[in-house]
Amino acid sequence: MQISAVVLQLLVAGIGTGSIYALIALGFNVVFKSTGAMNFAQGEWVVMGGMISAALFASASSVGLACLLAVILVAIFGLLSERLVIWPLRRPTALMITLVSIGLAICTRSFVMLTLGKKPVGYPGFSGEATVSLGGATFQAQTLWVVGLTLAFLVVMHFFFERTMLGKALRAAAADREAAAIVGVKVETTILISFGIAAFAGALAGAIITPLTLASYDQGAMFGFKGFSAAMLGGIGSLPGAVVGGLVLGLLEVFGSFYISSDFKDAIAFAILLLILFVRPSGLLGRPDIVKV
Amino acid sequence: MVSASPVSGTHVAPSAARESLRMQPRSRFATWRSSDHVRLVLIWLVLLAVPFAAPNAYVVSLANLALINLILIASLNLLMGFGGQISLGQAGFFGLGAYASGILNVKWGVGAWLGLPAAALIAGAAAFVIGVPTLRLRGHYLSMATLGWNAILVVFFNQFVSLTGGPNGLLGVKPFAFFGIALDTEPRAFPVVWLASLLVMLTILNLLHSRIGRALRAVATNELGADAIGINSFGIKLLCFTLSAAMAGIAGSLYVHVNQYASPDTFGISVSILLIVMVALGGSGTYWGPCLGALIYTAVPQLLLNYEDAELMLFGLGMLVVLIVFPGGLAGVPDALRRRFAPGWSR
Amino acid sequence: MTEKMLEVDDLTCRFDGVTAIADLSFDVSVGEIKAVIGPNGAGKSTLFNVIAGVTRASSGQVRFDGERIDQLPTFRRARRGIARTFQNLQIFREMSVLENVMVGRHTHGATGLMQAIVHGPTLQAEEHAIASAAMDLLNRFGLAGKADAQAGTLSFGELKMLELARALACEPRLLLLDEPVAGLPRAEADQMSEIISGLNREGMTVLLVEHNMRMVMSLSHDILVLNNGYRIAEGTADEVRRNREVLAAYLGEVEDA
Numbered sequence: 001m002q003i004s005a006v007v008l009q010l011l012v013a014g015i016g017t018g019s020i021y022a023l024i025a026l027g028f029n030v031v032f033k034s035t036g037a038m039n040f041a042q043g044e045w046v047v048m049g050g051m052i053s054a055a056l057f058a059s060a061s062s063v064g065l066a067c068l069l070a071v072i073l074v075a076i077f078g079l080l081s082e083r084l085v086i087w088p089l090r091r092p093t094a095l096m097i098t099l100v101s102i103g104l105a106i107c108t109r110s111f112v113m114l115t116l117g118k119k120p121v122g123y124p125g126f127s128g129e130a131t132v133s134l135g136g137a138t139f140q141a142q143t144l145w146v147v148g149l150t151l152a153f154l155v156v157m158h159f160f161f162e163r164t165m166l167g168k169a170l171r172a173a174a175a176d177r178e179a180a181a182i183v184g185v186k187v188e189t190t191i192l193i194s195f196g197i198a199a200f201a202g203a204l205a206g207a208i209i210t211p212l213t214l215a216s217y218d219q220g221a222m223f224g225f226k227g228f229s230a231a232m233l234g235g236i237g238s239l240p241g242a243v244v245g246g247l248v249l250g251l252l253e254v255f256g257s258f259y260i261s262s263d264f265k266d267a268i269a270f271a272i273l274l275l276i277l278f279v280r281p282s283g284l285l286g287r288p289d290i291v292k293v
Numbered sequence: 294m295v296s297a298s299p300v301s302g303t304h305v306a307p308s309a310a311r312e313s314l315r316m317q318p319r320s321r322f323a324t325w326r327s328s329d330h331v332r333l334v335l336i337w338l339v340l341l342a343v344p345f346a347a348p349n350a351y352v353v354s355l356a357n358l359a360l361i362n363l364i365l366i367a368s369l370n371l372l373m374g375f376g377g378q379i380s381l382g383q384a385g386f387f388g389l390g391a392y393a394s395g396i397l398n399v400k401w402g403v404g405a406w407l408g409l410p411a412a413a414l415i416a417g418a419a420a421f422v423i424g425v426p427t428l429r430l431r432g433h434y435l436s437m438a439t440l441g442w443n444a445i446l447v448v449f450f451n452q453f454v455s456l457t458g459g460p461n462g463l464l465g466v467k468p469f470a471f472f473g474i475a476l477d478t479e480p481r482a483f484p485v486v487w488l489a490s491l492l493v494m495l496t497i498l499n500l501l502h503s504r505i506g507r508a509l510r511a512v513a514t515n516e517l518g519a520d521a522i523g524i525n526s527f528g529i530k531l532l533c534f535t536l537s538a539a540m541a542g543i544a545g546s547l548y549v550h551v552n553q554y555a556s557p558d559t560f561g562i563s564v565s566i567l568l569i570v571m572v573a574l575g576g577s578g579t580y581w582g583p584c585l586g587a588l589i590y591t592a593v594p595q596l597l598l599n600y601e602d603a604e605l606m607l608f609g610l611g612m613l614v615v616l617i618v619f620p621g622g623l624a625g626v627p628d629a630l631r632r633r634f635a636p637g638w639s640r
Numbered sequence: 641m642t643e644k645m646l647e648v649d650d651l652t653c654r655f656d657g658v659t660a661i662a663d664l665s666f667d668v669s670v671g672e673i674k675a676v677i678g679p680n681g682a683g684k685s686t687l688f689n690v691i692a693g694v695t696r697a698s699s700g701q702v703r704f705d706g707e708r709i710d711q712l713p714t715f716r717r718a719r720r721g722i723a724r725t726f727q728n729l730q731i732f733r734e735m736s737v738l739e740n741v742m743v744g745r746h747t748h749g750a751t752g753l754m755q756a757i758v759h760g761p762t763l764q765a766e767e768h769a770i771a772s773a774a775m776d777l778l779n780r781f782g783l784a785g786k787a788d789a790q791a792g793t794l795s796f797g798e799l800k801m802l803e804l805a806r807a808l809a810c811e812p813r814l815l816l817l818d819e820p821v822a823g824l825p826r827a828e829a830d831q832m833s834e835i836i837s838g839l840n841r842e843g844m845t846v847l848l849v850e851h852n853m854r855m856v857m858s859l860s861h862d863i864l865v866l867n868n869g870y871r872i873a874e875g876t877a878d879e880v881r882r883n884r885e886v887l888a889a890y891l892g893e894v895e896d897a
Binding site: 038040085088089090091095096099100102103104105106107109110111113114221225228229232263264266267269270271273274277278281 | 423427436438442444448449452566569570573605606608609610612613617620
């Protein structure tokens with residue numbers, strides 16, 4: 001089968017973009033599963049990942065090290081945010097947490113703006129400026145890193161949730177809060193950890209995409225919404241759904257932008273969101289809600 | 294109506310009960326008229342003085358802006374606080390109304406007085422279209438649909454340059470006119486904004502004091518229970534959503550004819566999100582909360598003008614503090630303080 | 641022959657491989673109190689939910705006053721004259737006690753959106769009528785003194801009364817009562833039982849699900865016993881009490897006396 005070079009190029013670009021959306025959607029879903037809330041700070045963590053990596057790279061010389069440190073720092077920031085802002089809530093309903101996450105997002109964005117500036121920043125990819133040629137298409141090596149690291153992270157997450165006690169505790173608390181509490185799972189701790197994981201995932205996405213797109217303080221909103229669309233597309237709360245949703249969204253966006261119009265690229269993600277809501281609200285992998293009386 | 298010997302308990306004559314209920318806080322929507330009606334009229338009478346008492350036109354422009362914001366926040370509060378639905382697209386309907394009224398004026402010379410109802414109709418119709426498929430479902434689907442819709446609208450506002458003026462905005466919109474006099478300055482436009490905001494607030498108040506208003510609140514509180522007594526939950530939610538969007542459309546038309554200009558930035562998702570926060574800060578589900586929310590929304594950026602960069606941070610911090618310490622919003626502060634300092638004093 | 645208020649024909653309800661109700665047929669005559677009993681998992685809640693419209697049946701028919709209702713959404717069934725109370729109470733807790741009952745009068749109001757907004761004499765008159773009817777009901781149930789309290793502050797027993805008052809506000813012809821005395825102490829359970837009996841004497845048809853045998857036996861004209869989704873007995877209290885299969889279902893195998 002002959003795949004034209006253009007299609008191959010788009011395919012790779014789509015999978016690359018899709019991986020980023022998958023990571024963001026994953027972070028989104030992890031918080032949603034443990035709190036029922038829509039975390040508006042998710043996109044800001046992506047930006048932080050990219051910008052802190054850039055700042056660290058300026059002092060350190062290894063891109064990989066800078067990114068690693070940055071991601072860990074943002075994860076810690078996520079944990080701190082939860083303790084400072086979510087934990088004190090008297091009535092941690094889903095709506096309250098959602099509203100508070102908006103405040104958190106605003107504070108996070110302004111914090112980034114004040115400390116790291118408004119100028120877009122970047123740094124070289126993990127393999128420098130290397131490019132790869134395959135079947136007539138040429139793309140940055142960084143794209144392969146993006147896909148590879150996302151895959152690695154997903155494997156780790158799968159292992160975490162399926163095989164470790166902590167991961168199972170999180171799943172239990174997400175499935176049934178009271179039952180989990182009865183068997184000794186501390187629900188507040190699971191919420192704390194989900195924030196840490198979500199921040200890590202977001203920061204990872206930001207760190208690995210910045211060599212390709214540059215990072216700037218105001219991108220958070222768009223990242224967040226697109227990741228959110230991806231999560232909805234795959235079925236909100238479903239971790240495999242985040243992956244499927246992210247990939248589908250990334251591919252649709254890249255192909256749509258090329259074949260239909262690049263001006264309306266941003267609208268594509270949202271048009272898909274609306275379509276899904278009208279046709280199959282539970283998402284591609286989700287199960288329809290059943291309300292028991 | 295069945296009647297038999299009453300079960301043990303106090304018996305209260307219906308007319309006496311109605312009288313004592315009149316000013317009671319808990320059943321405040323159980324009578325057709327209330328102290329809120331009186332307050333509304335009084336406050337708006339006082340507001341009439343603004344164009345005369347204000348030191349300059351700039352202050353009047355702030356008042357206009359605050360009243361337009363009030364319409365936005367109050368209509369969102371109707372949907373969110375009383376209707377229990379979250380819309381992440383109120384700014385989108387605001388923009389739809391503004392561009393509809395503005396484009397009708399610029400392209401086809403339609404006067405502002407016709408543009409206003411047109412804006413309401415168009416925004417309401419858009420809401421209807423989105424609401425029909427999404428409100429049938431239980432869950433947060435409406436919020437996501439409105440998010441998507443708002444995002445798409447902004448792209449359209451930016452991209453259909455020949456129609457909307459693109460990122461540079463829609464220019465040359467004519468103001469309201471009164472018997473041939475163009476109401477093209479802020480003080481002159483004030484009466485229109487004043488009247489519109491009064492009518493919107495009155496509509497909301499009257500709606501809440503009616504059978505439909507109670508049904509709305511019942512559906513928001515407990516849809517299962519509402520279904521069981523014959524309320525068409527879907528119909529009520531759709532009605533509320535459409536009405537809320539139509540009011541935002543009215544705000545949009547006011548905005549575009551007072552400013553004679555509109556640009557896509559004013560109607561983005563960030564604004565929609567901020568509006569939700571304003572509803573919560575003012576006190577979601579309270580009648581007067583939106584007034585506080587509108588005051589904050591209009592005044593805070595003015596107060597923070599000198600601290601431009603830090604403005605965002607201070608705003609975010611302030612928001613967090615209020616949300617964490619006063620979950621009932623600012624309108625709930627008196628109750629919260631009372632509970633803390635005078636717990637024996639029941640209301 | 642007495643008129644049938646409710647008829648259930650060959651009802652089957654299957655979810656995810658579990659058959660909750662299997663080929664069930666029965667009816668409720670006008671003016672009777674019929675109880676549905678059975679051990680846990682017998683399908684009583686499912687049956688109730690199907691009749692009320694919360695759950696869809698896989699096959700079969702439900703007819704109310706001769707008309708098919710099984711394809712109708714819940715609120716339309718309520719408008720036809722079926723009112724329902726819930727085992728877990730679905731009270732509007734943030735609204736006042738009076739408002740809860742006033743909402744029950746919703747379907748008896750005629751004003752529309754425009755009239756609500758304009759707030760003219762028609763609406764005002766309707767509001768007076770609704771508040772007054774609601775107050776009458778509260779008086780009847782002994783809750784008038786708490787008319788103004790937030791519903792969420794009432795005791796469990798009072799909430800059960802409130803939900804019944806709200807259901808009556810709809811002026812139904814059939815009352816579906818889902819475990820009306822579950823969780824109530826003896827005195828309040830008896831009081832509730834008295835009220836239901838009184839309503840029935842005035843002509844109300846009642847279908848109820850209950851675990852409280854004392855109440856069921858003394859109150860009902862007819863009892864339907866379910867087990868594992870099937871009907872295993874139907875008849876008067878005496879007939880059911882002596883039925884071997886019923887005893888076996890509840891107690892396990894019964895030794896021969």
